[in-house]
Amino acid sequence: xxxxARIMPRDxxxxxxxxxxAVMAFLAALALGASLxxxxxxxxxxxxxxxxxxxxxxxxxxxxxxxxxxxxxxxxVLRSTPGIAHATLISEQDTLTxxxxxxxxxxxxxxxxxxxxxxxxxxxxxxxxxASLRKRLKTAAPDSFLDDHTRWLSRLRSLAEGITWSAxxxxxxxxxxxxxxxxxxxRAGLEAHREIVExxxxxxxxxxxIARAFEWHYFVAALIAASIGTxxxxxxxxxxxxxxxxxxxxxxxxxxxxxxxxxxxxxxAVPVAVSWIALLTAxxxxxxxxxxxx
Amino acid sequence: MVRFENVGMRYGPGPEILRDVTFTLDxxxxxxxxxxxxxxxxxxxxxxxxxxxxxxxxxxxxxxxLSRVPRAQLPALRRRIGVVFQDFRLLDHLSxxxxxxxxxxxxxREAANYRRDVEELLSWVGLGNRLSARPSTLSxxxxxxxxxxxxxxxxxxxxxxxxxxxxxxxxxxxxxxxLFEELNKLGTTVLIATHDRSLIESAxxxxxxxxxxxxxxxxxxxx
Numbered sequence: 481x482x483x484x485a486r487i488m489p490r491d492x493x494x495x496x497x498x499x500x501x502a503v504m505a506f507l508a509a510l511a512l513g514a515s516l517x518x519x520x521x522x523x524x525x526x527x528x529x530x531x532x533x534x535x536x537x538x539x540x541x542x543x544x545x546x547x548x549x550x551x552x553x554x555x556x557v558l559r560s561t562p563g564i565a566h567a568t569l570i571s572e573q574d575t576l577t578x579x580x581x582x583x584x585x586x587x588x589x590x591x592x593x594x595x596x597x598x599x600x601x602x603x604x605x606x607x608x609x610x611a612s613l614r615k616r617l618k619t620a621a622p623d624s625f626l627d628d629h630t631r632w633l634s635r636l637r638s639l640a641e642g643i644t645w646s647a648x649x650x651x652x653x654x655x656x657x658x659x660x661x662x663x664x665x666x667r668a669g670l671e672a673h674r675e676i677v678e679x680x681x682x683x684x685x686x687x688x689x690i691a692r693a694f695e696w697h698y699f700v701a702a703l704i705a706a707s708i709g710t711x712x713x714x715x716x717x718x719x720x721x722x723x724x725x726x727x728x729x730x731x732x733x734x735x736x737x738x739x740x741x742x743x744x745x746x747x748x749a750v751p752v753a754v755s756w757i758a759l760l761t762a763x764x765x766x767x768x769x770x771x772x773x774x
Numbered sequence: 775m776v777r778f779e780n781v782g783m784r785y786g787p788g789p790e791i792l793r794d795v796t797f798t799l800d801x802x803x804x805x806x807x808x809x810x811x812x813x814x815x816x817x818x819x820x821x822x823x824x825x826x827x828x829x830x831x832x833x834x835x836x837x838x839x840l841s842r843v844p845r846a847q848l849p850a851l852r853r854r855i856g857v858v859f860q861d862f863r864l865l866d867h868l869s870x871x872x873x874x875x876x877x878x879x880x881x882x883r884e885a886a887n888y889r890r891d892v893e894e895l896l897s898w899v900g901l902g903n904r905l906s907a908r909p910s911t912l913s914x915x916x917x918x919x920x921x922x923x924x925x926x927x928x929x930x931x932x933x934x935x936x937x938x939x940x941x942x943x944x945x946x947x948x949x950x951x952x953l954f955e956e957l958n959k960l961g962t963t964v965l966i967a968t969h970d971r972s973l974i975e976s977a978x979x980x981x982x983x984x985x986x987x988x989x990x991x992x993x994x995x996x997x
Contacts, residue, residue, distance in 0.1 A: 486867075487865070487868075487876075487879075489865070489866070489867035675863070676865060679863050679865070680876075680880065681849075681852075682823065682824075682825060682852065682857065682863075683852065683853070683857070683876065683877050683880060683924075684849045684850070684851075684852035684853030684855075684877065684880055684881070685849065685880045686849050689880060774824065774825065774826060774827050774848075
């Protein structure tokens with residue numbers, strides 16, 4: 481005896497319905513996580529190079545003057561330019577580290593003419609005349625080349641935006657597929673319980689009462705299944721974050737497949753959305769069926 | 775209470791199941807509906823408990839012409855009707871108690887207010903010790919008694935029963951008829967579709983016979 485007994489029973493074949501919803505939620509959470517990672521990577525790339533300048537000073541073999549004199553001259557020009565926060569010469573060891581992913585670290589690299597690099601940071605918000613700076617650098621150090629990364633940044637921005645929008649496109653497709661699957665599964669479940677709907681209708685239940693009994697049932701079932709699916713996706717991303725923390729890089733140059741805590745919170749939107757889709761589908765299906773009944 | 779005027783009923787393009795059916799059930803009356811299988815007894819009951827709308831003719835229920843009652847008001851009319859379905863239509867996942875209490879839950883009554891009523895009613899139909907049993911664990915006769923208890927628990931103004939004693943032994947059949955008579959004495963109008971002649975003979979009630987979709991009044995109620 482339970483006065484609050486559920487009017488709806490557990491569905492026949494409910495386990496398979498739950499599995500479908502859990503899998504779709506898992507995929508949706510993966511797609512959402514991928515979108516967040518892509519967005520973060522794009523932002524990192526954009527902000528990482530923006531506001532920075534690099535001055536290359538050719539190696540001794542090609543230089544007409546003493547490289548050390550040119551480096552000092554270039555540093556002096558940079559440091560005396562208003563708007564440059566600081567300028568630092570990158571050590572030869574650090575330069576080799578930078579090119580190691582591309583060229584390796586064997587003996588051959590040591591023989592290559594490697595230019596010296598000066599890293600300069602533009603003070604935030606400071607107006608800087610790049611053309612004038614380039615001209616002054618050429619005068620003081622003829623073998624130096626100023627790179628303000630404009631060309632790279634433009635390409636990187638396009639690439640980052642492309643990746644971000646592609647990720648959002650995939651997320652949208654999976655969200656649509658999830659919504660359609662949950663909606664279809666909910667309607668199939670309702671069809672299996674048509675006799676209960678008819679009985680409740682027959683003994684005087686209002687449409688709203690019947691719809692509430694059904695929508696709550698499917699809301700809870702979808703919430704549990706979608707939470708499991710999303711939880712599994714969350715675990716996967718947490719494993720990615722863990723790998724990042726111990727220094728394992730999944731793919732060189734690409735961002736690690738891990739989510740920050742604030743991004744993990746976004747995944748909670750998946751079970752919430754899935755359960756509301758189930759609730760609304762159940763409600764509309766029941767009200768639709770009852771509107772056709774006498 | 776119930777008035778049919780020249781009611782005809784057909785399902786889709788099929789033949790007419792009921793033809794020019796005209797009769798009246800007065801308030802507080804007790805009537806048996808008889809007739810051979812396929813005569814249209816169940817269809818007549820379905821029209822009366824508002825499961826179907828007639829193809830033609832007028833049905834007047836509780837003083838309202840059903841063709842003019844807005845859809846939103848039909849649930850309120852249905853709550854004034856108790857129905858014992860031939861196939862019981864019990865919810866298998868609910869206990870005997872919860873099945874019987876269902877109309878009261880739908881009516882918005884609190885569990886604390888109806889618990890004793892439901893338990894007493896189940897005791898009356900001989901299932902006082904099976905309150906928590908699921909219908910699937912009960913015999914056909916026991917399920918039928920739960921269906922009857924569910925139909926009468928809200929003390930409906932009109933009680934309709936389709937072969938309500940078909941699965942119980944004669945003694946329990948008589949006991950259930952007494953339950954209907956008690957309810958009838960409290961003012962409920964009763965219409966019972968049955969083939970059981972012994973039941974009809976034992977109750978001093980009007981008999982309405984349905985033959986080939988038409989009503990033939992056989993026996994008037996005995997005063």
